[in-house]
Amino acid sequence: MTEERDHLLCGWRVRSAFPLPELPVWRGPDDTPVDVTIRPGAVPPRLPDAIIPDGLVNIGADGAALVHIPGLVRILLRDGRDITVEILRDEGEATGWRAFLLGVGLALLCDQRGVFPLHAATLRVGNRTVALAGDSGEGKSTLAFALTRRGHRLLSDDLTVLRDDGPGGTTVLPAFPRLKLWRDTLDWANLPVEGIPHVRPDLEKYDLSLAAGFTADMVRLDAILVLSKGADGEPPALTPLRQAEAVVEIMRHTSRRRTRLLASHKPILFKRSAEIARSVPTFLLSYCRRFDALGATTALIEGTFGQTPSCRPGQSPS
Numbered sequence: 001m002t003e004e005r006d007h008l009l010c011g012w013r014v015r016s017a018f019p020l021p022e023l024p025v026w027r028g029p030d031d032t033p034v035d036v037t038i039r040p041g042a043v044p045p046r047l048p049d050a051i052i053p054d055g056l057v058n059i060g061a062d063g064a065a066l067v068h069i070p071g072l073v074r075i076l077l078r079d080g081r082d083i084t085v086e087i088l089r090d091e092g093e094a095t096g097w098r099a100f101l102l103g104v105g106l107a108l109l110c111d112q113r114g115v116f117p118l119h120a121a122t123l124r125v126g127n128r129t130v131a132l133a134g135d136s137g138e139g140k141s142t143l144a145f146a147l148t149r150r151g152h153r154l155l156s157d158d159l160t161v162l163r164d165d166g167p168g169g170t171t172v173l174p175a176f177p178r179l180k181l182w183r184d185t186l187d188w189a190n191l192p193v194e195g196i197p198h199v200r201p202d203l204e205k206y207d208l209s210l211a212a213g214f215t216a217d218m219v220r221l222d223a224i225l226v227l228s229k230g231a232d233g234e235p236p237a238l239t240p241l242r243q244a245e246a247v248v249e250i251m252r253h254t255s256r257r258r259t260r261l262l263a264s265h266k267p268i269l270f271k272r273s274a275e276i277a278r279s280v281p282t283f284l285l286s287y288c289r290r291f292d293a294l295g296a297t298t299a300l301i302e303g304t305f306g307q308t309p310s311c312r313p314g315q316s317p318s
Contacts, residue, residue, distance in 0.1 A: 008216050009106075010115070010161045010173035012036050018085065022102055022207070023176050024216065036081055036109070038101075043074035043086040057104065065108040073097035075105050080112030096200040099180075099207075106159055106175070107255035115173065116162040116272055117255035120224070122172055124153040126306030129172055129219045131160050132285075133253040134227035139289050142185050143227070145208075146294040147301065149189065154179065154210050155219070159255050162221065164272055169279035170221045177214035181206055188291045223305055224276075225285040226253065236287035236297040238304060246282035247273045 006026035007014045012035035013026050020038075047066050050058040058066040067075040069088075073096075076084040083105070087097055110117040120133035121144040132140045141157055148154050156175035163171045183204040186193055191208075199205040226249045230236065241249065250273040287297040 006034070009036070010175055011216060011218060012113075014038065018098075020098065020102075022098065022178050024211070024214065036083065038083040038085060041076075041084040041086060043068075043076045043084055045074065057108070063112060065112065067100055067104055067108070069097070069100055073100060075101055077105065077108050077112060080109060080114075083109070096202075099199050102176070103159065104255075106161075110161055110255075116164055116276065118160045118162055118224075118250070119158065119253045119255045120160040121157045121179075122155040122160040122174075122221070123147050124155065124219070125301060126152070128222040128305045129155070130301065130305050131172070131221060131224045132227060133224055133249070135253070138227040138229070140227060141179050141181055142289075143287075143294065143297065145179050145181060145185060145189070146298050148179075148210055150298055150302065152302075153214070162276065163218070164275045164279070168220055170276050171218050172221050173218055174214070174216050177210045179208045179210060181208055185291075221276075221280050224250070224280055224282040225301070226282065228284055228286045230286040230288045232288055232290065234286070234288060236285065236293075236300045238300060239284040239286070241282045241284060243274075243277050246277035246280075249282060249284075250276055 004015050004017050007016060007020050007023035008026050008028070009023050013028065013032050014023065014036045015034045016038040017040060018038060043066065045068055047058040047060040047064060049061040051061050056068055058068070060066070063079075065077045072089055074086045074088065085097070085101065107117040118131060118133060119135070120131040121140040122129060122131040123144055125147065132143055134140045144154060144157060154177050155172055157179045159175065161173040161175060163173060180199050183193060183206070186196070186206060186208070193206055196206040196208055199207050224246070225238070226241070247270070251269055254269060254273070287293065
């Protein structure tokens with residue numbers, strides 16, 4: 001641990017007593033108020049007033065959230081502003097606990113701050129912003145990586161923070177320019193793993209920085225692509241979803257969905273998902289996961305969204 005330093009995350013000024021190399025350094029005005037503070041401290045293994053025990057996550061009666069990864073870290077989040085971290089294992093320079101802080105911790109922070117955490121990687125494709133939504137293992141990061149290699153700019157990986165209450169429709173709050181990639185993806189790209197930190201010491205998964213050209217400016221979301229596994233040899237295909245179908249998919253791909261539903265958030269989640277579905281065209285993207293098929297998939301995304309205007313939900317881009 002070092003002295004406190006300010007970082008930028010989703011437009012928020014984050015003051016942390018822990019090194020957070022994943023996040024850009026805060027370069028905004030010095031008189032900007034601090035939005036989120038991260039400090040060390042003792043954290044209980046369970047909230048005494050927990051109303052939602054969800055495996056590794058507790059939600060308290062007052063809205064506090066506790067993430068407990070046994071033997072690694074406990075993270076307590078209160079009021080969308082205060083985060084207390086107790087590291088349970090000395091990992092030296094390992095980054096394992098930070099993956100939970102910037103993963104499930106960030107999703108819970110979004111809940112507390114009133115923004116929408118979508119389980120998606122998001123990029124600027126040409127002059128459009130496209131979210132790739134999918135369950136774990138659906139290939140979001142690999143497809144996002146393939147698009148960055150075509151020159152498109154990464155805004156977030158795995159979790160996309162959305163504001164759905166502005167006059168301009170649904171907007172993306174860029175998180176940080178890093179991708180978590182398995183070893184086989186780096187081998188496909190002929191990138192040596194030496195010098196790239198592990199996401200966790202026990203995984204052949206790596207934390208690749210893509211900081212060049214990153215900007216934290218909020219941008220409108222132009223499309224959501226829900227990833228679906230296609231058959232080998234079949235060309236990729238985009239199918240527009242009706243608004244009702246889109247609502248279901250957006251709800252299904254809300255980060256920490258089970259915790260949110262158990263926390264009596266289902267009516268609120270439905271309402272906010274419907275607002276997003278009304279303002280953002282949503283598509284099913286069926287594609288083959290093989291590395292040699294990624295070119296066809298990136299070409300389809302580029303050709304459909306790269307330079308085309310936004311379309312209405314339920315309609316194909318023109």
